[in-house]
Amino acid sequence: MDTMSEPRAMNLRFPDPEQRAAIAAAAKQEGVSMQEYILSAAYARATAIEDRFLDSFKESMARSGAAFAAEPSSIDATAEQRAAEQQAREFEQQGQGHAA
Template sequence: MSETRAMSLRFPDPEQRAAIAAAAHEEGVSMQEYILTAAYDRATAVEKRFLEAFRESQAAYGAAFAEELRDLDPSPEQRAAELAARAEMELQEREHVGQGRAA
């Protein structure tokens, strides 16, 4: 079973500690809760900004990416031409190999 431990609240700068203690007191919470809440708020603010930037990027470039994806899947005509070219190439290779053995 794990024990719950208090967070170490050692500050090398006494003025910083006093400022945080005053802010926590003003909020009516412990210093530990104040610091954890501030850290959480900062982390979620970074996450929110990342998601906003991602949505902006999608809006700006989404159509371009969709167009690129269409190019990845060839049309039936293009696919048929590729298969025909491959078959012709394989036939030429077989003929070439056959000629080499005969020589």
């Protein structure tokens, strides 16, 4: 059964008549149908939630980056470690690092 072949109207049943009246009045004031008003409100709410999520994620990333920058990393070599590694490479390249 192909449900995408024909557009169908939304089912706009409201158990609360006051809620329906309020939505109908707001839609009329905006100059749109109730369906369009409800869809626009749902879209606005969804994008606001998405924006809030993305903002929170960016803040979290910034805090994480700051925390990692503040702590010395165990994988980053210190100047002394780099110098020792360089000396070991030079020693090995000169042939002195191997047993004869």
